[in-house]
Amino acid sequence: MNHDSSSRIVTQLKEWIARAAPGARLPSTRSLVAEHQASPVTVQKALQVLAAQGLIESRPGVGTFVREIRTARPSDYGWQTAALRTPHAQLRPASTAMRSAANDVIALHSGYPARELLPERLVRAALTRAARGDAALSRAPAAGLPELQSWFAHELGASMQAGVTPPAASDVVVLPGTQSGLSSIFRSLVGSGQPLLMESPSYWGAILAAAQAGVSVVPVPSGPDGPEPDGLDRAFQETGARLFYAQANYANPTGAQWTGRRGEEVLEVVRRHGAFLVEDDWAHDFGITSAPSPVAARDDSGHVVYLRSLTKSVSPAMRVGAVIARGPARDRILADRGAESMYVSGVLQAAALDVVTQPAWQTHLRSVRHQLQSRRDLLVTSLREHAPQAHLTLVPKGGLNLWARLPDGTDVDRLSADCERAGVLIAAGMEWFPAEPAGPFIRLNYAGPNPGAFPEGARVLGQAIERNGQ
Amino acid sequence: MNHDSSSRIVTQLKEWIARAAPGARLPSTRSLVAEHQASPVTVQKALQVLAAQGLIESRPGVGTFVREIRTARPSDYGWQTAALRTPHAQLRPASTAMRSAANDVIALHSGYPARELLPERLVRAALTRAARGDAALSRAPAAGLPELQSWFAHELGASMQAGVTPPAASDVVVLPGTQSGLSSIFRSLVGSGQPLLMESPSYWGAILAAAQAGVSVVPVPSGPDGPEPDGLDRAFQETGARLFYAQANYANPTGAQWTGRRGEEVLEVVRRHGAFLVEDDWAHDFGITSAPSPVAARDDSGHVVYLRSLTKSVSPAMRVGAVIARGPARDRILADRGAESMYVSGVLQAAALDVVTQPAWQTHLRSVRHQLQSRRDLLVTSLREHAPQAHLTLVPKGGLNLWARLPDGTDVDRLSADCERAGVLIAAGMEWFPAEPAGPFIRLNYAGPNPGAFPEGARVLGQAIERNGQ
Numbered sequence: 049m050n051h052d053s054s055s056r057i058v059t060q061l062k063e064w065i066a067r068a069a070p071g072a073r074l075p076s077t078r079s080l081v082a083e084h085q086a087s088p089v090t091v092q093k094a095l096q097v098l099a100a101q102g103l104i105e106s107r108p109g110v111g112t113f114v115r116e117i118r119t120a121r122p123s124d125y126g127w128q129t130a131a132l133r134t135p136h137a138q139l140r141p142a143s144t145a146m147r148s149a150a151n152d153v154i155a156l157h158s159g160y161p162a163r164e165l166l167p168e169r170l171v172r173a174a175l176t177r178a179a180r181g182d183a184a185l186s187r188a189p190a191a192g193l194p195e196l197q198s199w200f201a202h203e204l205g206a207s208m209q210a211g212v213t214p215p216a217a218s219d220v221v222v223l224p225g226t227q228s229g230l231s232s233i234f235r236s237l238v239g240s241g242q243p244l245l246m247e248s249p250s251y252w253g254a255i256l257a258a259a260q261a262g263v264s265v266v267p268v269p270s271g272p273d274g275p276e277p278d279g280l281d282r283a284f285q286e287t288g289a290r291l292f293y294a295q296a297n298y299a300n301p302t303g304a305q306w307t308g309r310r311g312e313e314v315l316e317v318v319r320r321h322g323a324f325l326v327e328d329d330w331a332h333d334f335g336i337t338s339a340p341s342p343v344a345a346r347d348d349s350g351h352v353v354y355l356r357s358l359t360k361s362v363s364p365a366m367r368v369g370a371v372i373a374r375g376p377a378r379d380r381i382l383a384d385r386g387a388e389s390m391y392v393s394g395v396l397q398a399a400a401l402d403v404v405t406q407p408a409w410q411t412h413l414r415s416v417r418h419q420l421q422s423r424r425d426l427l428v429t430s431l432r433e434h435a436p437q438a439h440l441t442l443v444p445k446g447g448l449n450l451w452a453r454l455p456d457g458t459d460v461d462r463l464s465a466d467c468e469r470a471g472v473l474i475a476a477g478m479e480w481f482p483a484e485p486a487g488p489f490i491r492l493n494y495a496g497p498n499p500g501a502f503p504e505g506a507r508v509l510g511q512a513i514e515r516n517g518q
Numbered sequence: 519m520n521h522d523s524s525s526r527i528v529t530q531l532k533e534w535i536a537r538a539a540p541g542a543r544l545p546s547t548r549s550l551v552a553e554h555q556a557s558p559v560t561v562q563k564a565l566q567v568l569a570a571q572g573l574i575e576s577r578p579g580v581g582t583f584v585r586e587i588r589t590a591r592p593s594d595y596g597w598q599t600a601a602l603r604t605p606h607a608q609l610r611p612a613s614t615a616m617r618s619a620a621n622d623v624i625a626l627h628s629g630y631p632a633r634e635l636l637p638e639r640l641v642r643a644a645l646t647r648a649a650r651g652d653a654a655l656s657r658a659p660a661a662g663l664p665e666l667q668s669w670f671a672h673e674l675g676a677s678m679q680a681g682v683t684p685p686a687a688s689d690v691v692v693l694p695g696t697q698s699g700l701s702s703i704f705r706s707l708v709g710s711g712q713p714l715l716m717e718s719p720s721y722w723g724a725i726l727a728a729a730q731a732g733v734s735v736v737p738v739p740s741g742p743d744g745p746e747p748d749g750l751d752r753a754f755q756e757t758g759a760r761l762f763y764a765q766a767n768y769a770n771p772t773g774a775q776w777t778g779r780r781g782e783e784v785l786e787v788v789r790r791h792g793a794f795l796v797e798d799d800w801a802h803d804f805g806i807t808s809a810p811s812p813v814a815a816r817d818d819s820g821h822v823v824y825l826r827s828l829t830k831s832v833s834p835a836m837r838v839g840a841v842i843a844r845g846p847a848r849d850r851i852l853a854d855r856g857a858e859s860m861y862v863s864g865v866l867q868a869a870a871l872d873v874v875t876q877p878a879w880q881t882h883l884r885s886v887r888h889q890l891q892s893r894r895d896l897l898v899t900s901l902r903e904h905a906p907q908a909h910l911t912l913v914p915k916g917g918l919n920l921w922a923r924l925p926d927g928t929d930v931d932r933l934s935a936d937c938e939r940a941g942v943l944i945a946a947g948m949e950w951f952p953a954e955p956a957g958p959f960i961r962l963n964y965a966g967p968n969p970g971a972f973p974e975g976a977r978v979l980g981q982a983i984e985r986n987g988q
Contacts, residue, residue, distance in 0.1 A: 100778065100811070102680035115680055123683070125820040125845025127792050131760040132846060136709050139853040146660070146860070163655055172649050175865060179645030185636055187834035190616070210572035210585055213593070224694055224837075228859045239606050240710055240732070253860070260857035262710070290601040308570070322597050341570070350595040364657035365865040367694075375595025376602060383609040387730035388858070389698045390616070390723070395645060395835040396863055 053086045057094035060084070065103050070116035074104060136240075137259045143252045144464075144475045145493075154498065154505040156427075157473035159300075160364055161448060161495040165419060167403060167412040171363045174402035178395045188394035190386050192222025192370070196401045200356060200370040204344055213348040215372050221382050224392045226328065226357040226369035227253050229381075232388060233291075233326055233353060233371065234261035236380040243289040247275055249451075249480035249489070251300045251328065254293055258482070265482040268292070270299065272442045274306035277313040284321040291324045297340040298331040301451045301480045301491040303444025311343040318351050324377065326353045331447040333361035333413055336421045338445040350374035353381075358400050360448075361413075368392065368400040420448070420495065423502075427494040430503040435510030437517075438490070448495040451477070458488040458516050466512040472505045523556045527564035530554070535573050540586035544574060606710075607729045613722045614934075614945045615963075624968065624975040626897075627943035629770075630834055631918060631965040635889060637873060637882040641833045644872035648865045658864035660856050662692025662840070666871045670826060670840040674814055683818040685842050691852050694862045696798065696827040696839035697723050699851075702858060703761075703796055703823060703841065704731035706850040713759040717745055719921075719950035719959070721770045721798065724763055728952070735952040738762070740769065742912045744776040747783040754791040761794045767810040768801040771921045771950045771961040773914025781813040788821050794847065796823045801917040803831035803883055806891045808915040820844035823851075828870050830918075831886075838862065838870040890918070893964040893972075900973040901962075905980030907987075908960070918965040921947075928958040928986050936982040942975045 057080070064074075075083070080091045095112060098104045106112045145159035178184060183193070191197060197220040205214030223229045230253065238244045240262035246254065248267030258265045268275050268283050274296065283289065294314070296306040306314070318325045325343060332340050344354035350373070357369040373381055403409055424443070427450060431438050438452035454460065460476045467474050477489025494502070527550070534544075545553070550561045565582060568574045576582045615629035648654060653663070661667060667690040675684030693699040700723065708714045710732035716724065718737030728735045738745050738753050744766065753759065764784070766776040776784070788795045795813060802810045814824035820843070827839040843851055873879055894913070897920060901908050908922035924930065930946045937944050947959025964972070 101678065101815075123818070123820070123844065125847070128820055128845050128847055131792050131794060132707060132850065133709065133712075133760075135706070135850065139857050146657075148659075160657060166655055168655055171654055175649030175654055176646055179642050179649060184641055184645055184835050185633055185638055185833050187616075187630060189618075208571065224863075225859055227857075231858050235730075236605070237602060239603065242603075256857045260705075260854060290603075322601050324601060345571075348593070350593070350598055363655050365654050365863050367859070367861075367863040374593065376598050377595070380602065380605065384730060387609050387697075387726045388701050389695055389837070391837075393694075393835050393837040393863070393866055396866070 053084070054090045054093045054097070057084050057086060057091060058097050061094060061098060062103065065098070065114050068114045070114055072114045074112040074114070076111070136262055139259055140256060140479075143479050145252065145479070147473070149473055152471065154472045154501045154508070155496040156492040156505055157475040158493050158496050159448070160360060162497040164497075165416050165495055166363055167409065170403045170406055170408055170412065171366065171399070174399040177402055178399040181398055183394035183398035186394055188391045188397055190391050191218070191382055192220065192392060193394060193397045193401065196222055196397050197370075199401055199404065200372060204342065204354060204356070204372055207342060207345040209346050212346060215374065219372050219374050219378055221371050221373070221378065221385060222392050222397060223369040223371060223385070224389060225359050225367040226330065226355045226371075227257065228385070228388070229355050229369060229371040230254050230257035230328070231260060232381050232384040234258050234263050236384040237324060237353070237377055238263045238291050243287040245280070245283050245287070245289045245292040246482050247294045247299065248482055248486070249301055249477065250293065250482065251295065251330070252479040254328065255482050267482045269486070270294070270302065270304065272302065272304050274299075274304055274310045275314065277317050280314060281317045281320075284317065284323060289323065290321070291326060292318060293326045293328065295328045295330060296343045297329060298334060298444055298447030300330060300447065301449055301477070303442055303447050303449060303451055305338060305445050306343070308341060311341070311346060315343055315346055315351065319349070324351060324353050326355065328355045330355070330357050330360070332356055334416070334420060334448060335446040336417055336424060336444070340446065344372065348374070350377060353377060358404065361416075362400055362403050366396055366400050366403070368396050423494040423499045424450070426499055427492060427502045427506070430506035431509075434503060434506035435513060437513045438509065448493055450492045450494060452490050452492060454488040454490060454513060455517055456488065458513065460488050460490060463490070463512050463516050466515065467508055470508045470512065472508040474509065523554070524560045524563045524567070527554050527556060527561060528567050531564060531568060532573065535568070535584050538584045540584055542584045544582040544584070546581070606732055609729055610726060610949075613949050615722065615949070617943070619943055622941065624942045624971045624978070625966040626962040626975055627945040628963050628966050629918070630830060632967040634967075635886050635965055636833055637879065640873045640876055640878055640882065641836065641869070644869040647872055648869040651868055653864035653868035656864055658861045658867055660861050661688070661852055662690065662862060663864060663867045663871065666692055666867050667840075669871055669874065670842060673826070674812065674824060674842055677812060677815040679816050682816060685844065689842050689844050689848055691841050691843070691848065691855060692862050692867060693839045693841060693855070694859060695829050695837040696800065696825045696841075697727065698855070698858070699825050699839060699841045700724050700727035700798070701730060702851050702854040704728050704733050706854040707794060707823070707847055708733045708761050713757040715750070715753050715757070715759045715762040716952050717764045717769065718952055718956070719771055719947065720763065720952065721765065721800070722949040724798065725952050737952045739956070740764070740772065740774065742772065742774050744769075744774055744780045745784065747787050750784060751787045751790070754787065754793060759793065760791070761796060762788060763796045763798065765798045765800060766813045767799060768804060768914055768917030770800060770917065771919055771947070773912055773917050773919060773921055775808060775915050776813070778811060781811070781816060785813055785816055785821065789819070793821070794823050795821060796825065798825045800825070800827050800830070802826055804886070804890060804918060805916040806887055806894060806914070810916065814842065818844070820847060823847060828874065831883075832870055832873050836866055836870050836873070838866050890965060893969045894920070896969055897962060897964040897972045897976070900976035901979075904973060904976035905983060907983045908979065918963050920962045920964060922960050922962060924958040924960060924983060925987055926958070928983065930958045930960060933960070933982050933986050936985065937978055940978045940982065942978040944979065
């Protein structure tokens with residue numbers, strides 16, 4: 049029995065049937081055998097398939113006929129409304145930061161670095177090597193490839209303060225991107241209906257993951273120096289929350305980097321409340337004029353749950369990140385990951401590890417640092433010159449974004465639409481606020497394609513702000 | 519400023535410090551400059567890093583000294599007990615089916631096909647090509663690569679019954695493995711606390727995903743012909759459930775394949791209750807003496823949510839699957855996937871599509887079919903000869919497993935342990951029951967390594983059953 053020729057006959061007969069009138073008689077088996085140069089068994093098999101699909105019917109002793117087919121109806125899925133009930137969380141649609149853009153627009157909206165900032169050669173070579181290795185055909189352990197767990201543990205360990213016990217490789221759970229880590233952490237360490245403290249403004253993906261987990265987000269205002277310890281203390285006290293989500297280095301969107309002292313103070317508040325700090329070190333590879341200094345490097349008591357991403361710095365196709373946590377918290381996160389996706393593709397893990405352990409990776413990071421510096425400076429200069437109404441609270445020491453406050457009363461949605469019509473994409477600030485925005489803000493990414501267009505982008509923005517104020 | 523040599527000096531000084539007594543004086547900057555052949559700026563930078571990490575302290579005018587370091591304390595994460603509260607769901611530990619096994623055991627416990635059943639050459643070639651392509655460096659759309667969406671839609675469409683509108687490519691959401699799809703479906707279509715009907719026994723991964731989503735599982739007994747429509751009808755009526763999870767082809771663990779008539783009946787019950795059938799077509803590529811016939815091929819009214827996995831048949835490293843759903847259900851699933859992981863690695867998607875569109879893929883599937891047939895038959899014969907007390911309700915027409923009922927009163931845990939001591943791994947049946955097991959069952963996988971050892975495995979099992987009954 050030949051599966052291939054039988055399905056070839058099925059395909060050809062389907063075309064014939066599509067053109068035939070309902071009730072038309074099919075050619076005899078004998079003539080189908082001749083026409084398709086196949087055995088009678090193969091032809092019979094093809095006819096059985098068509099009969100099983102309801103396309104033909106056989107009347108014994110008479111012949112085989114095309115069945116009458118219901119005409120296509122317009123789809124009505126209205127019944128689903130009742131079955132689906134009201135959703136437990138209204139998940140916002142995908143962020144502006146995820147929008148793809150045409151080549152001819154000036155794209156300041158994105159959350160990802162442009163292709164030219166990626167280690168293309170390293171990524172392609174690593175994937176090619178991984179394709180030849182064992183990882184291409186095997187199942188990775190639930191917590192990740194041991195060598196990659198080690199690498200993550202070692203990286204954080206290397207920045208540990210004196211006397212602080214570094215994490216073990218077994219404290220690391222490899223993730224298919226840190227977004228998955230956020231979901232797992234909020235589900236397994238906070239739980240539906242429980243309060244979660246979060247910097248405001250903060251990463252829209254964390255706000256989304258919190259909504260999905262059904263936790264109740266309590267915003268904690270955060271400025272150029274990070275959150276005020278007193279305010280954080282009050283928020284813990286008032287809500288009974290046990291978890292605070294924050295980005296201590298080059299926060300998205302504000303660009304804030306906490307001082308060592310601020311990190312210590314925040315950690316102290318967290319400890320006092322018997323709580324967790326979820327530190328999302330999203331821009332660890334994007335320090336510009338400072339080095340990232342994780343708060344996690346000060347903790348070995350299991351209070352800091354540390355997230356490290358490689359997706360943005362290595363390649364968006366390399367969905368690999370890690371969470372480092374100690375004690376029962378780590379076990380809960382791992383159990384949730386198991387239920388959610390069992391394990392992370394070993395081929396991506398092997399390739400990611402390959403990239404970050406090449407000597408050329410360090411060279412690449414240095415080059416990225418320099419490029420980010422000139423891109424940042426160019427965008428800052430362009431804004432000061434052409435859009436002075438966009439006030440920068442700080443020039444970030446790292447990360448990918450500027451966070452600008454617009455004149456009071458600016459309609460940010462209208463402004464974004466105006467800019468888009470003029471070929472400039474910007475990201476409206478409200479997506480970064482867990483509740484109401486604290487004012488009219490926009491986020492401008494300086495890691496996108498074509499930095500040469502920054503002055504023009506700033507000019508368009510400046511004019512749009514001007515028109516908006518009239 | 520040279521980052522590399524500065525971190526080299528940091529590393530070497532850390533080693534020196536580790537061996538030095540607290541309070542020891544470091545060599546002068548001048549001698550460090552000479553020793554490390556670095557500039558004074560680089561040495562200063564290294565000392566600043568060490569000071570920031572609390573390893574050394576500088577006393578101006580006196581020198582730099584090794585700081586006293588707290589001795590490592592034993593970890594106590596007891597405080598987390600209060601912070602974590604009682605978990606909303608006790609997630610079972612990883613299934614037996616996920617255990618790795620040493621080479622010298624007879625592994626009948628696994629859920630995955632052995633390496634020799636995978637299309638190794640195709641996988642390696644596809645990954646190598648994907649490493650050179652655009653997918654290696656770009657972000658894939660949230661719902662998946664359009665070409666892969668098309669492929670999944672087309673595959674299901676090709677088996678559609680006459681007059682049933684085939685799914686569109688946009689009805690497909692690509693997944694990082696179908697386990698992630700189960701989590702998203704249960705979260706977004708059922709929701710925490712709501713009832714979910716599930717065949718019993720059924721796939722342990724689905725039971726786990728249901729526990730994670732916090733839904734309330736209602737078991738519906740299912741035998742060699744699938745669930746009884748009347749029993750299913752009653753379960754819908756009694757519970758008000760809106761979703762039924764099932765495997766209509768080569769169910770895991772029973773191997774049952776529903777007849778076309780049974781599929782029609784089940785679909786009718788589901789329609790009558792304004793509900794969804796989640797059809798997990800996990801073994802679509804593993805038909806042996808029949809072809810898989812998805813219930814989804816009979817539906818275009820959005821009642822069937824169809825899951826298709828490639829992980830098991832292509833490679834465990836290729837975490838790619840899809841869910842095909844229509845209407846608002848599809849939108850809810852996609853929104854949940856976005857919040858959970860944003861998108862699936864494009865390099866895996868491109869490679870998976872490459873594999874399944876090669877002509878050699880069909881040849882490979884035929885060869886797998888023949889191998890599975892002889893493996894299945896060998897294990898069945900071995901059991902009949904050496905372990906006749908293990909009763910097979912049916913010889914499955916596809917899939918990877920036999921499901922055997924043991925004599926009443928068998929202590930399956932003790933039996934598994936006995937077999938393991940004798941070098942044979944089997945999977946105890948209770949993992950496949952959402953509630954209490956309906957009897958003493960075991961699952962035996964015939965797709966593992968070394969089928970030549972099946973007779974010996976059956977002999978060990980037979981003896982262990984014998985001893986267990988005494």
